[in-house]
Amino acid sequence: MSAILEIKNLRVEYRSREAGQGIKLAVNDLNLKVQAGEVFGFLGPNGAGKTTTMNVLLGFVNPTSGSASIFGVDVREPIARQRIGYLPELTYYYKFLNTEELLRFYAKIFRIPRAERESRIDAALKLVELEHARKRLIRTYSKGMQQRVGLAQALINNPDLLILDEPTSGLDPIGRMKVREIIQRLKNDGKTVFFSSHELGEVETVCDRVAILNQGQLKVEGRVNDLVDQYKCDLEQIFLKIIGYEVAA
Amino acid sequence: MNNALAVSGIVLKELYRRKDFYVLFILTALITLVMGSFKLFNDDKIVRYLKEICLLLIWVSSMVIAITTAARQLPAEKENRTIFPLLAKPITRGQLVLGKFLGCWFSSGLALLLFYVFFGVISGTREHQWPVLNYLQALSLHWIFLGVVIALVLLGSVVFTAVSSNATISFIVIVGILFVARHLNKIALQLAEPGRSIVYTIYFAVPHLELFDVRQLIIHNLPLIPWNMWLIACVYGIAYSLFFLLATWMVFRRKSLN
Amino acid sequence: MASPRFILAFLFTICLSCVSYLEPWYQKWSGAENRSGDFLSVLIGDSRRLFSNQMVAKADAYFHSGYYPTIFDAPKEKEESHLSGDNDAEAGHDEDHDEQPGSTNHVEHAEHQHSATCGHNQKSEDGFLGPPKDWIDRFGRKFFPSQHSHLESGGEREILPWLRLSAELDPQRIDTYTVAAYWLRKRLGKIDEAEQFLRDGLRANPDSYELYFQLGQIFAENRNNLVRARNLLEIALRKWQEQEKAGLKPNELSYQQITGNLAKLEEKSGNVAQAIFYLKLLQEKSPVPQTIQQQIDDLQKK
Ligand SMILES: Nc1ncnc2c1ncn2[C@@H]1O[C@H](COP(=O)(O)OP(=O)(O)OP(=O)(O)O)[C@@H](O)[C@H]1O
Ligand SMILES: [Mg+2]
Numbered sequence: 049m050s051a052i053l054e055i056k057n058l059r060v061e062y063r064s065r066e067a068g069q070g071i072k073l074a075v076n077d078l079n080l081k082v083q084a085g086e087v088f089g090f091l092g093p094n095g096a097g098k099t100t101t102m103n104v105l106l107g108f109v110n111p112t113s114g115s116a117s118i119f120g121v122d123v124r125e126p127i128a129r130q131r132i133g134y135l136p137e138l139t140y141y142y143k144f145l146n147t148e149e150l151l152r153f154y155a156k157i158f159r160i161p162r163a164e165r166e167s168r169i170d171a172a173l174k175l176v177e178l179e180h181a182r183k184r185l186i187r188t189y190s191k192g193m194q195q196r197v198g199l200a201q202a203l204i205n206n207p208d209l210l211i212l213d214e215p216t217s218g219l220d221p222i223g224r225m226k227v228r229e230i231i232q233r234l235k236n237d238g239k240t241v242f243f244s245s246h247e248l249g250e251v252e253t254v255c256d257r258v259a260i261l262n263q264g265q266l267k268v269e270g271r272v273n274d275l276v277d278q279y280k281c282d283l284e285q286i287f288l289k290i291i292g293y294e295v296a297a
Numbered sequence: 298m299n300n301a302l303a304v305s306g307i308v309l310k311e312l313y314r315r316k317d318f319y320v321l322f323i324l325t326a327l328i329t330l331v332m333g334s335f336k337l338f339n340d341d342k343i344v345r346y347l348k349e350i351c352l353l354l355i356w357v358s359s360m361v362i363a364i365t366t367a368a369r370q371l372p373a374e375k376e377n378r379t380i381f382p383l384l385a386k387p388i389t390r391g392q393l394v395l396g397k398f399l400g401c402w403f404s405s406g407l408a409l410l411l412f413y414v415f416f417g418v419i420s421g422t423r424e425h426q427w428p429v430l431n432y433l434q435a436l437s438l439h440w441i442f443l444g445v446v447i448a449l450v451l452l453g454s455v456v457f458t459a460v461s462s463n464a465t466i467s468f469i470v471i472v473g474i475l476f477v478a479r480h481l482n483k484i485a486l487q488l489a490e491p492g493r494s495i496v497y498t499i500y501f502a503v504p505h506l507e508l509f510d511v512r513q514l515i516i517h518n519l520p521l522i523p524w525n526m527w528l529i530a531c532v533y534g535i536a537y538s539l540f541f542l543l544a545t546w547m548v549f550r551r552k553s554l555n
Numbered sequence: 556m557a558s559p560r561f562i563l564a565f566l567f568t569i570c571l572s573c574v575s576y577l578e579p580w581y582q583k584w585s586g587a588e589n590r591s592g593d594f595l596s597v598l599i600g601d602s603r604r605l606f607s608n609q610m611v612a613k614a615d616a617y618f619h620s621g622y623y624p625t626i627f628d629a630p631k632e633k634e635e636s637h638l639s640g641d642n643d644a645e646a647g648h649d650e651d652h653d654e655q656p657g658s659t660n661h662v663e664h665a666e667h668q669h670s671a672t673c674g675h676n677q678k679s680e681d682g683f684l685g686p687p688k689d690w691i692d693r694f695g696r697k698f699f700p701s702q703h704s705h706l707e708s709g710g711e712r713e714i715l716p717w718l719r720l721s722a723e724l725d726p727q728r729i730d731t732y733t734v735a736a737y738w739l740r741k742r743l744g745k746i747d748e749a750e751q752f753l754r755d756g757l758r759a760n761p762d763s764y765e766l767y768f769q770l771g772q773i774f775a776e777n778r779n780n781l782v783r784a785r786n787l788l789e790i791a792l793r794k795w796q797e798q799e800k801a802g803l804k805p806n807e808l809s810y811q812q813i814t815g816n817l818a819k820l821e822e823k824s825g826n827v828a829q830a831i832f833y834l835k836l837l838q839e840k841s842p843v844p845q846t847i848q849q850q851i852d853d854l855q856k857k
Contacts, residue, residue, distance in 0.1 A: 106385045108554040126389045134385035139378045142307060144314040156303040157386045201382055211385075337716050338739060338748040345617060346716035438698075479695055480627035482688050505691055508698045513621035519700055526697040 050120075052209055052240050053082040053105070057114035060100050060264075074100040076264040077114070082242050082257075087235050089251040089272075090244040092261035093291050098244040099137050101261075102213050106134055118209065130158070133207035135198045135215055143187035147178055147197055150186065151204055158205040172200040175230065191218045199227070210234065212243035216250065228254055248284045258283070262291045300388045301396035308400025309407075312366060318408055321358040326415055328354055333419065344423040345516050351419055352512045355412045356439075360471065363405045363443045367450035368464040370397040371549070380554060391546045394451065398542055401447045406440050413439075426518075434522055435515050441534035442509035446471055448541035449504075455549045474506045504537040607725030614717035614734075621700035711742045722756070729765050732756030736769050746777045764798070764805065767791035768813050775816065781824055788817045807840050814840075818850075827854055 060075040075097040082088045092098050103109040104116055107123050121128040141150050151169045160168060173179045176196035181189065186197060195218045202210060215231075216224045224247070231241050231254050245251050251258060252272060259269040267290045268275065272283065279286045312318055329351040337343055371394075374380035384390070413436045421427050449471070453463040477484075481500035485493045508530050511522065522530075616623035684701060687693035706713060718735040721728060732753055739749035750773050756766045771787030774780040791813050798805040818833035831854055838847040 103555065106381070108381060108384065110551060110553050126387050129385055130387040132385065134382060136378065136381040136385075139382055141382070142311070142379055143377070144311050145307070149310070153303055153307055154382070154386060157300050157383075157388050159299070159387075198382070205386075337719055338712075338743075338745055338752070340712050340715070340743065340745065340748075343712050343716060345713040477627075479692075480625065482692060483627050486688075501689075501691070505695065508695055511698050513699050517617075517620035517700060519620060522697050526694065529694070530698070 050084060051081040052084045053080070053116075053118050053242060054120075055080040055101070055105075055114070055116045058101065058104060058111050058116060059113045060097070060104060060109060061112045074264055075104070075111075078261075078264070078266055080259060080266065080269070082240060084240055085235070085238050086256045087231060087241045087254055088243070089255035089258040090242060090261070091246075091248070091251065091258055091287060092244075095263075096261040097264040098261060099213055100264075102134075102137075102211055102244070105211060106132075131205070131208040133202035133205060133210045133212075135202040135210075135212040137213040137217075139198060140194065141186045141197055141201070144185065146183050146185050147173065147200070148182045150197065151201060154201050154204050160205065168204055168206070172204050175203065176200045177226070192220060192223060195219055196223070199230070203230075208239055210239065210241045210243070212241065214244055214246065216245060216247055224250065248282075248287055252283045260287060260290050267291070298392075298395075300392040301399055304388075304393060304396025305398075305400030305403055308366070308370065308397060309404050312400075312404040317365070318362055321362060322408070322411060322415075325351070325354040325358050325412065329415075329419060333423075341423070344420060347423065348416070348420050348516045349512070351416050352515065355409075355416060356510070356512070359405060359409055359412065359439065359443060360446065360468070362408055363401060363446050364450050364464050364467055364471075366404065367397075367401045367447040368454050368460050368467065370401065371451065371454045372460045375554065384554070390549050394542060394546050394549055398444075398447055398451060398538075401451075402440075402444050405443045405447065409436060409440055409443070424518075428515075428518065431515060431518075431521055434527055435511050438509040438511055438527070438530060438534075441531050441538075442506055444538040445504050445506060445509075445534050445541070448538040448545070452541045452545040452548070455545055455552065471506060474503055475510060476507075478503050478505050479507045504534070509534060603724040604728075607721045607728055607731075610717045610721035610724060611728075611731065614714040614721070617714045617717060618706050618711070619700075620704050620706065622703055623700075711738050714738065719752075722752075726756075726759035729756065729760060729763050733765055733769050736773075740773060740777060746773060749773060762794055762798070764791040764794040764813065765809055767794060768809065768816070772816065775820055781820060785817070785820055785824075788813055788820065792817065810840050811837055822854065830854055 055078055058075055058078040059073075062072040062074055078097075078101065090098050090101070100109060104111050105118065105123055106129070107126075116123045118128045119131065145153070148169060151172060152165060155165045155168060170179075173182055176199050178193065178196050178200065181193065186194065189197065195215075199215065202212065216227050219227065228250055231243070234241055235254075255272050257269070257271050258275070260267045268286070270278075275286055276282065279289070281289075329347065332350050333347050371380075374383070380393075384393070413432055417427070417429075417432055446467070450463065450467045453467050454460070457463040457466070478500070481496055481503075485496035485500060488496060513519075514522070612623070684696070687696065715735055715738065718731050722731045722735075725731070732755070736749040736753050739745040739752065750770065753766050753770045753773070757763065757770070760766060767787050768791040771784045771791060773784075774787060775784035778784075792810075795805050795810055795813060814833045814837040818830045818837065821827075821830035821833060831851055834847055834851050834854070838844045838851070841847050
C-alpha cells in the first residue's frame with residue numbers, strides 16, 4: 049500500500065502581529081503517513097495544531113520548514129486537489145447563493161461534465177438531507193444545515209481522499225450518525241478519509257488508525273486496536289493520559 | 298480560464314443580488330431627471346449642462362461601484378472563510394484573482410451599459426440626434442478605465458488589510474490621477490532639478506486614466522476620436538490592467554491565508 | 556409599559572414642535588445678515604463666491620466647447636483674458652460697442668474681440684496648450700477638446716445654466732446677469748427671459764447701474780418703448796453718479812455706454828438739446844473727445 053498523504057518534518061510557526069510576543073509554534077516536526085483506503089483520525093486538544101496541519105495540506109498556510117504531499121504531489125500544486133474533498137472547520141458559504149448554485153459552482157471548478165453535474169448535486173443533497181432547502185439562500189440556514197452544505201460540497205467531486213476538519217461539530221445526533229455512515233461507506237468504496245474530531249467514541253468506531261497531537265507534537269500514532277491493547281483502556285482514557293490529564297480513579 | 302469564468306459568475310450574482318447598484322442607478326436617474334425638469338429661461342433646447350451632470354453622476358457611480366466591489370472581493374472571501382473550501386478545489390490563486398477581476402469588470406460593464414442607455418435616451422430626446430458611435434467610444438473607454446481601476450483596487454486589497462482604507466486610498470489616487478496626471482509635465486517644467494525628474498518620472502509611469510474620460514467630447518458633440526487612437530488607448534488601458542493583475546497575483550500567490 | 560412605537564412617535568412629535576417653535580426665531584435671528592437665506596448659501600456659506608467664479612469659468616468653457624485652460628495652463632494669461640475686464644481694450648471701440656453690456660467676460664464680447672482676446676492666448680496654432688510636449692501629451696489631445704471654437708447659431712444657450720447657477724451662488728455678481736441677458740436678448744431672441752433675469756438681478760442689487768442700463772436697452776432696442784427706456788437709463792445714470800460721489804469708482808465704460816445711449820435715445824425722440832447734453836457728459840469721460848465733438852457738431856447742425 050502506498051502513502052496517499054505524507055507529511056515530512058513539518059514545522060509551522062505563526063508570527064504574532066504584536067511586537068514582543070515572539071513566534072507561536074503551532075506544529076513541531078510532524079511526520080505522518082496515511083495509507084490508501086484508511087480512515088485516519090487526527091486527534092488532539094484544542095489548539096494542538098490539527099487545523100494548522102490541514103491548512104498546510106491544502107496549501108493555505110506555508111510551512112516554515114518541512115513538506116507535505118498528497119498523491120505524491122507537493123500540496124502547493126493545485127492539481128493535488130482535484131481528487132480531494134475538504135470540509136473546513138468553520139465556514140460560511142456564499143450567503144447570497146442557494147445550495148444548488150453553490151454546488152453547481154464547485155462542480156464547475158472540478159470540471160464535472162455538464163451532463164453529470166445535476167445528478168451529482170442531487171445525490172450530494174440527498175446524502176446530507178438538504179433537498180428540501182436546496183433553493184433557499186444559505187444565509188437562512190442553521191449552523192447544522194451549513195455544516196451539511198460543507199459535507200455536500202466536500203463530496204461533490206466523488207473524491208479519493210477526504211480531509212474533514214471536525215465533520216460532526218454542530219450536528220444533531222442523527223446528523224452525527226449520518227456522518228459516521230458516510231465515512232463507513234466511503235471506506236467501503238476504497239476511499240481514504242483523514243479527519244479530526246473531538247468525539248472519541250465515534251473515532252473509535254470508524255477509524256483504522258489515529259494520531260494524537262499535543263501542542264504541535266505527535267504523541268501517539270497507531271492502529272486503534274493496537275493502542276487499546278497496549279494501554280488496556282479505551283481511546284478516551286488513552287487520550288487523557290497522553291495529554292497529561294490524570295483521571296481521578 | 299473556465300475556473301476564472303466560474304468565479305466571475307459568482308461575483309456577478311453577488312452584485313445583482315445586492316441592492317447598492319440599483320440604489321446608485323436610481324439615484325443617478327432621479328437627480329438627472331430632476332435637473333432636467335427645471336425650465337431654464339423657457340428654453341428646452343438647453344441640454345449640455347444636463348449631459349454634464351448626468352455623465353458626472355455616471356462617472357462617480359461607476360467608480361463607486363467598481364471600487365467598492367473590487368475592494369471587497371478578496372477580503373470578504375477571507376473574512377467569511379469562503380476562500381477555504383474554494384481554494385481546496387483545483388483552482389489556482391491566479392485563476393481566483395483573474396475571476397474576481399473579470400467578475401467585477403463584467404458587472405461594472407453591465408452597469409455602464411445601463412447607465413449609458415439612460416444617458417443616451419435623456420440626451421437623445423432633448424437633442425434629437427443619436428451619435429451612437431460617439432457614445433460607444435465613450436462607453437468602451439470608460440469600461441477600459443474601470444478595468445484599470447478594478448485591477449488597481451484588487452492589488453490594493455491584497456496589500457492593505459482593511460477594505461475601507463484600500464477603497465479610500467484607491468479612490469484618492471484615481472481621482473488624483475484623473476485631475477492632475479495630464480498636467481504633471483507642465484508642473485515638472487516649473488520645478489528645479491531633483492523635483493523635475495521625479496515629477497517627470499511619475500508623469501510617465503502613472504496610468505493616464507484621464508485619457509479614458511472623454512466626457513467633454515460627448516457633452517460638446519465633438520467629432521469621433523480617430524479609431525486607431527481609440528484602439529491604442531484600449532491597448533494601453535488593458536496593458537495597465539494586466540500589469541496590476543500580475544502584481545496582485547505575485548503578492549497573493551504565496552500569501553498565508555490566516 | 557408604553558410600546559417603543561409610542562415612544563418613537565412621541566419623540567418625533569417633540570422634534571416637530573421644537574422645530575416649529577424655533578424656526579421663526581431662527582428666521583428672525585438670521586434674517587438681518589442673510590438676505591437671501593436660501594438653501595445654497597446656508598449650505599456652503601461664503602465659499603459660494605468661489606463656486607460662482609467657477610460657474611462663470613464653466614460658462615466660458617462651454618462657449619469654447621470645452622476647450623479651456625485649467626489652472627495648470629498658463630494661469631496668468633487665463634486670469635487676464637478670460638475673466639477680468641478688458642476695459643482698456645474696449646474703451647477704444649466705437650459706438651457699436653456701446654450696445655454691449657459692461658463686459659467683464661470673454662463670453663460676451665467674443666464676437667467683437669475674438670482676435671484681440673484670443674490672440675493673447677494663441678501664441679501659436681495650438682493655443683494655450685502650446686505644441687505637444689511629449690508623446691503622452693500629443694496622444695492625450697485626441698481625448699479632450701483641443702481645438703479652439705465658439706458656439707454659434709443658438710448653441711450659445713448652453714452657457715446659460717451655468718450663469719444661472721452662478722447667479723444663485725453669488726447674487727451680488729453683476730456680470731452674470733448682464734452676460735446672460737446679452738445672450739438671451741441678442742442671440743436667442745428671448746426678450747422676456749432676459750428682462751426677467753435682469754429684474755432678478757436688480758432685486759439682489761438695487762443699486763446696480765449696469766443692470767438698469769441693460770434693462771433700459773431692452774426697452775429701447777427690443778421693445779421700442781422709449782419712455783420706459785429713458786426712465787431706466789436715467790436711473791442708471793443717477794446711480795452711477797451717486798456711486799462716483801460716494802467714491803466707489805464706478806466703471807467709466809459703463810458711464811460712456813449709459814450717456815451714449817441716452818443721447819441716441821433723445822436724438823431718436825427728437826430732443827436734440829437733451830441729446831447734446833448727454834453727449835457733453837460723455838465727452839468728459841471719453842478717451843476720444845474729438846469724435847464726440849464731431850457728433851455734437853453734427854447734431855447742432857440739424
Ligand atoms: N493565524 C494564527 N496566528 C497565530 N497563531 C495561530 C494562528 N492560527 C492558529 N494559531 C495557533 O496555533 C495553534 C494551533 O491552532 P489550530 O487551529 O491548528 O488548533 P486545533 O488543533 O485545530 O484546535 P481546535 O481543536 O480548537 O480546532 C494554536 O495555539 C493557535 O493559537
Ligand atoms: Mg481546529
